[in-house]
Amino acid sequence: MRTLRTIILSLGMVGSLMASEALIVGKGTNLAKIGLDAKAWESVKAQNIAFYPQSTIEMSDADVMKLNADNKAKNVNIKSLSDGENIAFLLKWQDGTKSVQEGYSSTAYGDGFAVQFPTVLDKLPYIGMGSEGRAVVVHLQKATGKTYEPNGNKDVFHQVNSSNQNAFEANLKKYKDEVAQAGNGDYQRVYLAEGFRSTTQIRDNSEESMMEMKYDKGFWTGVIVRKLKSTNLDLSSGNFPVAFAVWDGEKKNRDGMKLLSPWVEVKVQNGKNLATLMETKEGDVKNGETVMMENCAACHQYKEVKNAPNYMAPNLSNIGGYANESYLIESIIDPSAVVVPGYNTTAHPNFPWYTVDKGVRSSTMPPFSHLDAKSLKDLVAYLKTLKVEVSK
Ligand code: HEC
Structure with a gap:
């Protein structure tokens, strides 16, 4: 096993041999309401896809940054089924602790999962919730406790004055029991997004989905099923x-x-096939590293390279994990095609990530369209190696 890994690693130095990720869809029938435990899943082959920590941003919450400092990538086991009308995914991932968000204004965060679909199919949207002109439909499911929203967004507990608690003790208990009965533990949302912080919740049933999640013996299983064709998607x-x-x-x-x-x-x-959109070509990683150091390190931090301050540009330490090759090429030769929103809380007012003119955002990264074909190919092969290891 060890030798095999060594071989793979040394090949990795020559060129990125990674085929692009693909999920083979199993054929099912009547999937509209398929659940977590449906028999139909048993015959479907599962595929492991590695999920990488999004290192684009730094949060101002030091506690969070510390907790997430050495996150590894995680393999998520995914199955997929379609009946021609609906598409369903079953995800299974390890999580040592079951975290459930109690109430909507809680400081405890819940485990959760999301699936995003592109509304345009000729270009890849920015992976972090779409981008201008390339909207995505995002389905989100979070583990929440039972909550009851009698007037839309306030928990019923908040409507009982706690200083009168003694007087109302019996009533309060009755309330609690009623909440436990009436509340549901399902936090499910659908958004249309053209980039992080531009999310609009879709409240009608045009992008309806069925989602569920369940925790068992250190693993979460999540399911989603929705229509292939809708108002925003085809x-x-x-x-x-x-x-x-x-x-x-x-x-x-x-x-x-x-x-x-x-x-x-x-x-x-x-x-x-989505050939050009999804393919990964080989390149000389070593040369790519040099091209990167010469052209990009003045602005971007990546891995141990920290020549630039962290507010200059997105941190690229995991970009090879979650960015596809066609997106990387586009980002290099035409940075304004997809502009990463400047939501970095450590951002510096003198170094914005983009400027806005008449409502159109332009990246402050200069286009590197002058790079020759070989340098570009090698650079992309190097960028594809920028990712943390997968936790065992
Ligand atoms: C003058 C500073 C600067 C230089 C030099 C620079 N960039 Fe950028 N880069 C940025 C900024 C700012 C952004 C965020 C705005 C955007 O999306 O274009 C960015 C975004 C990116 C992104 C998208 C990141 C994401 O999270 O999706 C990639 C990939 C990237 N740059 C690669 C490169 C590469 C490769 C080079 C060298 C060839 C380079 N950059 C040189 C400033 C720079």
């Missing part, structure tokens, strides 16, 4: 990309602090 004509995320409540994961998959090609039977 995934019915062939293969399409999909991306996933998981949050760990124990590490106070929230928002951009999560483990993220790259865009993964969902392969349906007889589907058209």
Whole structure:
């Protein structure tokens, strides 16, 4: 085993031999309401996809940064089924602690998972919740305790004056029991997003999905099923990309602090390949590292290279884990095509990540369209190696 790993590592130095990730979809019937424990899952082959810590941002919460300082990547076991009308995914991932968010204003964070689908199929949206002109539909499920929202967003407990608690003790107990009965433990949301912080919750049933999650013996299992075709999506004509995320409540994961998959090609039977969108070419990693040091290290931090201050540009330490090659090439030769939102809380006012003119965002990163074809290919091969190891 050891020799095999050594061989793989040394090959990795020559070129990135990673094939792009793909999920083979099993054929099912009547999937509209398929649950976690449905028999249909048993015959479907599971595939491991590595999820990487999103290191693009630093949070101002020092506690969170410390908890997440040495996050590893995590393998998530994924199965997929389609009946031609619906698409369903079953995710299974390890999480040593079951974290459940109690109530909506709680400081305890819940474990959770999300699945995002692109609304455009000719370009890859920014992996962190889409980008301008490349919206995604995001389905989010979080582990929550039972909560009851009698008037929309306030827990019923808050409506009982606690200083009168003695007088109302009996009443309060009655209330609590009623909440336990009436409340549900299901926190499920659907968003349309064109980049982090641009999310709009879809409240009608146009992008309806069924999601569930269950914790058992150190593992979460999550299921999602939705229609292939809807108001915003049309995934019915062939293969399409999909991306996933998981949050760990124990590490106070929230928002951009999560483990993220790259865009993964969902392969349906007889589907058209997404070749140029998803492919990964080989390149000279060693030369790519030199190109990177010469052209990029003045702004970007990556791995142990910290020549630039952390507010200059996104940290690229895990970019090879969650960014696809076509996205990387685009980011290098045409940075304004996809602009990473400047939500870095350590951002410096003199070094914004983008400027806005008449509502259009332009990246402050200069385009590197002058790089020759070999340098670009090698640089991308090097970028693909930037990722932490997968935890065992
Ligand atoms: C002058 C500073 C600067 C230089 C030099 C620079 N970048 Fe950037 N880069 C940025 C900024 C700012 C952003 C965020 C805005 C955006 O998305 O373009 C960014 C974004 C990126 C992204 C997208 C990151 C993400 O999380 O999706 C990639 C990839 C990237 N740069 C790669 C490179 C590479 C490779 C080089 C060298 C060839 C380079 N950059 C040189 C400033 C720079």
